[in-house]
Amino acid sequence: MSIDVGFLLEALIKIVVVFHIVLIILAYTVYAERRVLAVIQNRLGPNRVGPQGLLQPFADLLKFIFKEELVPLAANKWLYLLAPLVALVPAFMTMIVYPFGGTVNLPWVGEIDLVVTHFNVGLLYVFAMTSLGVYGIVIAGWASNSKYSLLGGLRSSAQMVSYELALSLSVIGALLQAGSLDLVEIVRAQGGFFGLGWHIFWFQPLGFFIFLISAIAETNRIPFDLPEAETELVAGFHTEYSAMKFALFFLGEYANMLTASVLATVLFLGGWQGPFVDQFPLLGPVYFLGKVFFFIFLYIWLRGTLPRFRYDQLMNFGWKFLLPAALFNIVLSAIVALFAL
């Protein structure tokens, strides 16, 4: 068995490039959230650091790095330090399967796939990784040794476990139609009808909405942001975290948001597919990022508009409405897959 140096080099370069692209997207998601929220709320938002405040993410990063590292005396030190990493690393590991575009022909390089790697269980891999994130939150809630954190950790574990069921069940319809778990194959399956053969238009609108709601709950965002409900639990599981450790949680949350947006785009909105993408493959990443940013905007928009659910209402909604609806959608999709396709 010989190691293919070219293959290894290609993968490494792709990882570095994608990692940086995603980091920049995340940094500017935070910035965009603050600016868009400001527009919604009739105020200015950060506009002092750099032109229009564009350097704000870097200023924030520097601030986080230079803040004092505090570990509460009563905290379980190792778990306390471990938790932010457990929350962040799996969230970042999902990015290797983001399909940014189809196969493009670049000058000097030749034909490459705009994805770090695609393997046949890509979706399962993403779900496995995002589910690991809950451990970070639970460990943080426990290790902080604070009552607010504990309640926040409890809430989030209950919430994420409940909504993961509906989340996983809601995508099965799309998988039945695509016939694959590989994210790239799922996107390719939606290429018909001049690049508009998206699953949301063809038989999966219900699945899409269930997925969207569960994904928002899964990423702990308003209206499902109970784990960090600031008016009840101060800051929930990360009450005791400060400096860079807090920033890691923060980044993890946004990385999860991005992953959820990417999944929604890939599974239901046709990934990089769109009109004329076959003729101009470089349009692919534009379509893809455009759709992802639409979902991120949706997250911010919801945050600017909606109040928060209560714990018991959230559980009722998840188990009594979303889960049966997702099951119903599977039956529906199975019938569609049998007779219509």
Add this chain to the structure above:
Amino acid sequence: MQSKEIVVPTASITALRRPDPLADQRMTMSLGPQHPSTHGVLRLELVLDGETVVEARPDIGYLHTGMEKTMEKEKWQQVVTITCRMDYLNSMGNDLGYCLAVEKLLDIEAPERARNIRVLLTEMNRITSHLVWWGTHGMDIGAMTAFFYAFTEREQMLDFFEMATGARFHQSYFIIGGCRWDLPGDFVQQVTDFLPGFEKFLDEAKKLVTGNRIFQRRTKGVGRISKQDAIDWALSGPTIRGSGVNWDIRKSEPYSGYDTYDFDVPVYDGCDVWSRYLVRMDEMRESVRICKQALVRLKDPGPVLSDHPKLKLPERDLMKQHIDVMIHHFLLASEGFTVPIGEVYFPIESARGEIGYYIVSDGKERPWRVRVRAPSFINLAALPKMVEGQLLADVVAVIGSIDIVLGDVDR
């Protein structure tokens, strides 16, 4: 004198008390005093069973500044600077209550224009207070945008206060006998132009928060207190009107000419957070109605301060001619006036409920005792009754719905 020994049967009491099997599974959590949604420095000691509140004990006093005692050291006219600092969101209402109480002791009445100015400004103040409540209540339940919209509107109203009184927050504009000075030039016109825009904002508020299904689910049936309980706990203001009791001092014991205004008292009988919410939202509209009527009446000029010799400084020309007028001016400016011996209780309807001033005068130039019946304090006492058995998330909703101001609770 024989001392009688009282034997307290402590042992028997503890024996009678049944052991609580769940006692060690409960968690005592301290909500506050530094907490984003306790509206100041309220501390709540919550005993939680999971997320359910078993027991709630409000702990107050973090903002106690001895205001009632300080009032005894100030001259009658100077006390106004303290009253507006108690319930700082409803400062005009506080001033008005004090001024009316002392005016009753002095047996004088402010001129008609002063009465109308007072009604206009206290109603505008009620609106600003309700706006703060609306914003923070929305924020407690997670709708953060409401907060910014509310404060944008409130800012404009505070600008009007600044225009009329020179201060945005602690106006001290109402004084015993009337108002400190007349309203500036086109104040009436500018407020008249502003009010329709504000009514439009109220429609928008209805769309943003009132019509929101999640908000309704968070508030309906939460924090209930029955009609009888509300009366027994001596609640007042929107808190009791949300329990179906039609009790508004502006109607039942009209003051400052409220009986000549045409307005309704919104009453809802859901007894929950949602009803209290609706009461306050409707009250803002009613306040706008009152403001509009007051603005029409303020078109005609007139004196704004009673010409009672104790209150009005003598004319400059007369001072130069008569030595006794000169002496009167000197005494009034240096010592202040005296108030006849007696005591009075005067309640008015503030944004939070019945704020009453019980004032005792010993005939000197300073009050002997001022005691304030603060609506926040008494409404807060019923909080444990409202939250017990509810979920933790409901606690903040209920605190928001009784709209306490800690400056008013602790004084």
